[in-house]
Amino acid sequence: MGNPVVVGVDGSPSSLAAVAVAAREAGLRGVGLRLVHAFGRPSLPLPSGGAPWNPAMAGVRELVDGTLATAERRAREAGPHVEITREVALGEPLTVLEIESRTASLLVVGRRGLGGFGGLLLGSTAVHLAAHGRCPVLVVRGRADPSGPVLLAVDGSPAGAAAVEFAFTEASLRGADLVALHVWNTWSEPAAAGPDNPLDLVVDIDRIRAEGQRLLDATLAPWQLRRPGVRVERRLVRARVRPALIEAGGEAQLVVAGARGRGGFTGLLLGSVSQALLHxxxxxxxxxxxTGRA
Structure with missing residues (x-):
């Protein structure tokens, strides 16, 4: 059995939705599911009767056991044959989950949380883990039961190769189609010399479009040979990157993006394209x- 799927648990509706998704992912991969609850600095006083930050102290153990029991029930509903383990950790949730990502095949978190994962809000834990986690990070948001294809944001960068592999694997495991979208535009091109020279008259639009098509084909061809059972739709779109991806995600069950890229995503790091998707x-x-390596 391979590395487990890890999910952050705090008892919030968002984290329970993440637990269900994580259980299904573990079942598809044939690996275990690890439920992780962390104790950091609390926003409310903890019950008395033990040393601070000790999960075994009176009152807190019952609270944690109840949270994890609820999460485990949800996990068993979604993945009845998945092996489930629990972990209660002492530390800030962000640090705990980043450490957990080192030995996980996938880290799953909810859109926002409470309790032990009070910091699990977009702009903090989820975004940080997406940028710094050692494994792919899946943030559960949007429609409760999304359907449709897996959407892959293609930029052609060496670092983005890991996202391509992940997207093909997800599409194969889910029995879903894969939509590979490459967005190109000319807004980053130098401006025309004078006001009477529109940009499209000084930029070779056909050449840029052809380069985008070659990039899309070269990125996908090796993986279509490795995953011949995955049906792939290639889309080449002239638009602004973030709105185009968000709009295309409206018909998808999962959007896959690299943490950073180049080409169609020149200069856009996690704080722009990926963060826009997360929001x-x-x-x-x-x-x-x-890895940054080809």
Whole structure:
């Protein structure tokens, strides 16, 4: 059995939705599911009767056991044959989950949380983990039961190769189609010399479009040979990157993007494209960090 799927648990509706998604992912991969609850600095006083930050102290153990029991029931409903383990950790949730990502095949978190994961809000834990986690990070958001294809944001960068592999694997495991979208535009091109020279008259639009098509084909061809059972739709779109991806995500069950890229995503790091997806996509978003090597 391979590395487990890890999910952050705090008892919030968002984290319970993440637990269900994580259980299904573990079942598809044939690996275990690890439920992780962390104790950091609390926003409310903890019950008395034990040393501070000790989960075994009176009152807190019952609270944690109840939270994890509820999460485990949800997990068993979604993945009845998945092996489930629990972990209660002492530390800030962000630090705990980042450490957990080192030995996980996938880290799943909810859109926002409470309790032990009070910091699990977009702009903090989820975004940080998407940028710094050691494994792919799946943030559960959007529609409760999304359907449709897996959407892959293609930029052609060496670092983005990991996202391509992840997207093909997800599509194969889910029995879903894969939509590979490459967005190109000319807004980053130098401005025309004078007001009477529109940009399209000084930029070779056909050449840029052809380069985008070659990039899309070269990125996908090796993986279509490795995953011949995955049906792939290639889309080449002239638009602004973030709105185009968010709009395309409206028909997807999962959006997959690299943490950073180049080409169609020149200059756009996690704080722009991926973060826009994490805030606005209508379905779960997986952010996959690459090694930077071809």
């Amino acid at each position: 606005h996509a209508d379905c779960p978003v997986a952010v996959v960090r690459g």
